[in-house]
Amino acid sequence: MKLNKLKIGKTETPGNLLLAPMADVTNLAFRLLCRQHGADLTYTEMISADALLSENRKSLLKGLSSPKDRPFGIQLVGSSPEKLREAALFVEEEYRPELIDVNMGCPVQRITGTGCGSALLNSHTLVYEIISELTDALKTPVTAKIRILESDKKTLEIAHQIEKAGASALTIHGRKAEQMYxxxxxxxxxxxxxxxxxxxxxxxxxxxDEKSAENTLDFTGCDGLMIGRAAMGNPFIFRRIRHYLETGEKLEVDRTRQLEDFEAYIVLLEEHGLFSSLNLRMHAHWFTKGLPGSRQIREKINTLKDGKAIIDLIRTSCEDKY
Ligand SMILES: Cc1cc2nc3c(=O)[nH]c(=O)nc-3n(C[C@H](O)[C@H](O)[C@H](O)COP(=O)(O)O)c2cc1C
Known part of the structure; x- marks a missing residue:
């Protein structure tokens, strides 16, 4: 049995499988779906502290979370300790998340160009200031997500600063920023x-998959696992890994699983007023990956405008193919 409990701040979860924050992916509907499949803790995609302090923050926050979406963390991205504090106080008050995370790992030029994401890792002082500003001001436990640096020594220095400044947990992606993926x-x-x-x-x-999850936990001795890309279009991965860590056995995966999950995703989008054709097209790409006839399904989806029509198409595809 390798599925251990996880305690971060006051939040204790029965398992230690986390959904990674992913821009354009981990919206409320997708997070709820991953939760149904066994994700213990999920994070929102990164939200810019600057945007949160601007006038149009209402549209940014539309459908950010719901009472069923627990426990969850809100991830902020920014580089000014003061602005991050203001933004964090705002989301704390508005959503009472279990955790507030700071993005210190994003390597994308649009983010690092403004000194945010992985660019923060160039300055110990700033990293320390940001985390201590937040831990001093908030009641909510603060976490950080980083990438590794060019040497273990440098990575450790940053990790120690984050801990010393009062963070309640640290997530670490084992790639350097310049590696991207x-x-x-x-x-x-x-x-x-x-x-x-x-x-x-x-x-x-x-x-x-099951083996990489087991190997990562065994080899690193870490307290939890955060899963990103492998969950895109495949929230069932949480159920598979959870089952394997609990029993040592692999679950059989039904071939209609992906399409059923895609249907559940559309229902959740509609339930929470989050339906958008663009978002759906992106997710359609992931949810149909590897399936026979996936290109035709995607092409047809691109011509449809409402959730019901897409669900009908998916149902027919399931019946035809399996
Ligand atoms: C489409 C996409 C969007 C991402 N957005 C974010 C983000 O908003 N915040 C963040 O900290 N990391 C983000 N990441 C990085 C992931 O959280 C994760 O660290 C990375 O994908 C490595 O994990 P994996 O191998 O399980 O995918 C993103 C990754 C992808 C693929």
């Missing part, structure tokens, strides 16, 4: 951080 996640570097820190450390990167 190339190469593989360096489990040895994650293990070094885990062995030095007292706060919970969550391992992230390249968990794609």
């Amino acid at each position: 190339s190469g593989s996640s360096d489990l040895a570097a994650i293990k070094v951080v885990k062995s030095e820190l007292s706060i919970p450390v969550i391992a992230n990167g390249d968990v794609v």
